[in-house]
Amino acid sequence: MSDLQHEIKQLIIDALGLEDMGPDDIGSDQTLFGEGLGLDSVDALELGLAIQKRFGVKIDADSKDTRKHFANVNSLAAFVSAQRAA
Amino acid sequence: MTWICLDRLLLDEHAAPLFLAPALNHATLRERALRLAGGLRARGVQRLALHLEDAGEMAVALLGAWRAGVAVLLPADLQAASRARLSPRVDLWLSDQPGDAQLAELFGEPLPAAALELDATLLTLCTSGSSGEPKLIDKQLRQLANELDTLEALWGSALDDACVIGSVATQHIYGLLFRLLWPLCAGRPALRRALPFPEDIQLASREHAAFCWVGSPALLKRMGDNLDWPALRAVRKVFSSGGALPADAAQALQQRLGQWPTEIYGSSETGGIAWRQGGSLWQPFAGVEIEQAADGALALRSPCLPPNHREQTADAVRIDADGRFELLGRLDRIVKLEEKRVSLPMLEQALAAHPWVAEARLGVIEDNRAYLGALLVPSSEGLHVLRNQGRRVLTEGLRQHLKGHCEPLALPRRWRLLHELPGNAQGKLGQAEVDTLLAAPRPDKPQILDAREQDGEWQLHLRIPLDLRYFSGHFPSTPVLPGVVQIDWVLHLAPGYLTIPPRFVGMEVLKFQQLLRPGDLASLTFRFDPARNKLYFSYQIGDSAASSGRIVLGAADA
Numbered sequence: 191m192s193d194l195q196h197e198i199k200q201l202i203i204d205a206l207g208l209e210d211m212g213p214d215d216i217g218s219d220q221t222l223f224g225e226g227l228g229l230d231s232v233d234a235l236e237l238g239l240a241i242q243k244r245f246g247v248k249i250d251a252d253s254k255d256t257r258k259h260f261a262n263v264n265s266l267a268a269f270v271s272a273q274r275a276a
Numbered sequence: 277m278t279w280i281c282l283d284r285l286l287l288d289e290h291a292a293p294l295f296l297a298p299a300l301n302h303a304t305l306r307e308r309a310l311r312l313a314g315g316l317r318a319r320g321v322q323r324l325a326l327h328l329e330d331a332g333e334m335a336v337a338l339l340g341a342w343r344a345g346v347a348v349l350l351p352a353d354l355q356a357a358s359r360a361r362l363s364p365r366v367d368l369w370l371s372d373q374p375g376d377a378q379l380a381e382l383f384g385e386p387l388p389a390a391a392l393e394l395d396a397t398l399l400t401l402c403t404s405g406s407s408g409e410p411k412l413i414d415k416q417l418r419q420l421a422n423e424l425d426t427l428e429a430l431w432g433s434a435l436d437d438a439c440v441i442g443s444v445a446t447q448h449i450y451g452l453l454f455r456l457l458w459p460l461c462a463g464r465p466a467l468r469r470a471l472p473f474p475e476d477i478q479l480a481s482r483e484h485a486a487f488c489w490v491g492s493p494a495l496l497k498r499m500g501d502n503l504d505w506p507a508l509r510a511v512r513k514v515f516s517s518g519g520a521l522p523a524d525a526a527q528a529l530q531q532r533l534g535q536w537p538t539e540i541y542g543s544s545e546t547g548g549i550a551w552r553q554g555g556s557l558w559q560p561f562a563g564v565e566i567e568q569a570a571d572g573a574l575a576l577r578s579p580c581l582p583p584n585h586r587e588q589t590a591d592a593v594r595i596d597a598d599g600r601f602e603l604l605g606r607l608d609r610i611v612k613l614e615e616k617r618v619s620l621p622m623l624e625q626a627l628a629a630h631p632w633v634a635e636a637r638l639g640v641i642e643d644n645r646a647y648l649g650a651l652l653v654p655s656s657e658g659l660h661v662l663r664n665q666g667r668r669v670l671t672e673g674l675r676q677h678l679k680g681h682c683e684p685l686a687l688p689r690r691w692r693l694l695h696e697l698p699g700n701a702q703g704k705l706g707q708a709e710v711d712t713l714l715a716a717p718r719p720d721k722p723q724i725l726d727a728r729e730q731d732g733e734w735q736l737h738l739r740i741p742l743d744l745r746y747f748s749g750h751f752p753s754t755p756v757l758p759g760v761v762q763i764d765w766v767l768h769l770a771p772g773y774l775t776i777p778p779r780f781v782g783m784e785v786l787k788f789q790q791l792l793r794p795g796d797l798a799s800l801t802f803r804f805d806p807a808r809n810k811l812y813f814s815y816q817i818g819d820s821a822a823s824s825g826r827i828v829l830g831a832a833d834a
Contacts, residue, residue, distance in 0.1 A: 205644055206644070206645070206689075207641070207643045207644070207645075207647055207689045207690060208689060209671070209689055209690050209691060210667055210668040210671055210672075210691075210748065211668075228684055228687070230684055230685050231472040231473070231494075232494050232498075232614045232645050232685065233645065234472075234473065235472075235473065235474075235494070235495070235498040236498065236644050236645050238473075238498075238500065239498060239500055240644070242500060242501075242502060248501075248502045249475065249500070249502045250502070251474065251475040251478045251479075251502050251503050251504060252475075252478070252479065252482075252504070253475075254479065256473075256475045257473055257475070257476075
């Protein structure tokens with residue numbers, strides 16, 4: 191697990207109040223929403239805000255696939271890395 | 277735009293497409309509805325449960341069922357427990373879920389077009405009731421038609437041909453009216469699908485010269501800086517309902533969009549009661565007569581209720597001289613989590629039915645998002661799970677159990693495990709105390725049951741808290757009291773009973789013989805030997821030693 195992935199997992203746990211969970215309990219390729227981790231659309235909205243705030247990145251609202259970045263921790267880490275590099 | 281009243285939707289026809297993505301025009305909608313009506317009648321269906329995401333399909337299903345005189349039940353969700361409870365009341369389930377009937381397979385020989393019967397009770401809404409049982413609310417179509425007339429009279433001209441873009445489901449009265457029936461009667465285009473994310477709302481908005489939003493606080497308070505707000509200012513109106521929009525969120529929208537969101541206050545039971553656009557006071561809709569009931573709650577008569585029916589809400593109210601009013605919170609144990617109504621008694625009963633649970637009480641935690649917290653008194657079986665498999669197995673098991681009873685958003689995220697529930701003088705635990713206990717951090721000290729001294733030696737009876745914060749890391753699946761915490765407790769507790777030097781110098785002859793675990797009753801014995809500056813301690817469970825040692829102390833300035 192990279193530092194960024196670890197940081198994103200901790201952010202998910204803190205921002206969404208997931209008790210009894212540690213970064214190791216979230217698989218990097220585990221589906222975050224719906225089944226999988228069992229998060230809902232409000233969590234997705236919150237996480238979108240938290241990611242933008244923590245990493246100083248912007249979700250491009252005119253791109254058709256913005257929510258694909260939120261599929262799992264790997265895709266979120268890739269999104270944050272790409273935004274930071276841009 | 278021409279208005280077609282609800283009862284004439286199968287007789288008259290709007291020219292422009294009604295539902296978009298993909299387009300569905302009125303002629304096709306009518307034809308399908310009449311074929312569904314024929315199919316339902318041929319099957320002898322009288323009561324239909326309906327749960328569809330697509331507003332266009334939903335419109336076909338509703339009009340078809342109503343044409344055939346079929347009573348429609350809109351379940352709030354498709355959870356197993358909801359289905360089991362509602363199944364005796366319906367003949368057929370039409371939903372997106374595999375195994376249920378699909379719209380197309382129900383089509384038959386069409387019935388002739390006809391007016392709908394406005395005074396028939398053809399709709400039943402489901403919501404959470406305060407007793408714990410889900411509440412079913414019957415509606416005559418006239419009640420809906422009256423509300424639609426009110427909405428169009430207030431805002432029809434402002435909206436004109438604006439495309440209706442919404443984030444809420446049509447299973448509930450707000451989405452049903454605002455995303456489906458109102459556009460349908462007005463001939464206003466509406467998107468078939470609910471769009472829960474701001475980015476999708478923006479994309480859809482850009483595709484239309486004129487548009488309006490049917491949202492809820494869950495969405496509207498979380499629209500970020502990443503949106504193209506200048507482009508979105510074209511929005512004709514922003515509707516919000518399901519719960520009050522926080523003042524700062526309303527203010528932010530006003531600054532970004534140049535208009536205040538229009539909030540609707542109402543419920544499944546009452547239909548729309550009032551609206552506001554900025555400010556804290558609500559303006560009752562035309563024809564709605566309000567008063568304050570003896571218990572302080574808002575009561576009303578309304579064209580959206582059966583004639584002469586007085587409905588009492590559970591919302592505390594203060595009514596101003598000009599007839600506007602302020603809401604002061606709920607008087608019962610129904611809570612809203614991100615606009616979803618959740619009955620705390622129902623979930624508490626569901627929890628209590630689990631063999632791991634002796635008692636449970638729930639409360640709302642307002643964090644970044646709102647979620648439930650549970651105060652839990654485990655049964656002996658539950659305690660066994662906690663001690664041998666850990667906290668997460670216990671709480672995750674209970675969350676799994678609840679999944680059959682509620683939507684995922686109502687699953688408690690925070691748990692506080694207690695030996696027993698505290699009670700006030702009347703033996704009751706008020707909601708405020710529940711909320712306080714849920715907000716408090718997990719304990720880091722033992723509960724002291726009594727303390728006795730004999731010849732300079734103190735013996736304290738302790739209960740090791742079930743939810744001691746150290747257990748989560750030590751160890752996640754077999755919680756035991758860490759030795760370092762046992763020593764820390766001695767140093768923390770002893771000065772309350774003995775005069776001892778303040779400085780820790782070292783440890784001698786430490787022995788750990790038996791584990792101390794969640795819920796254990798233990799005794800802690802300590803005495804101080806001033807000649808040697810040593811604090812002797814031992815923990816025991818019953819007659820067997822758990823641990824012991826000597827702590828060497830020194831004066832502060834040494």
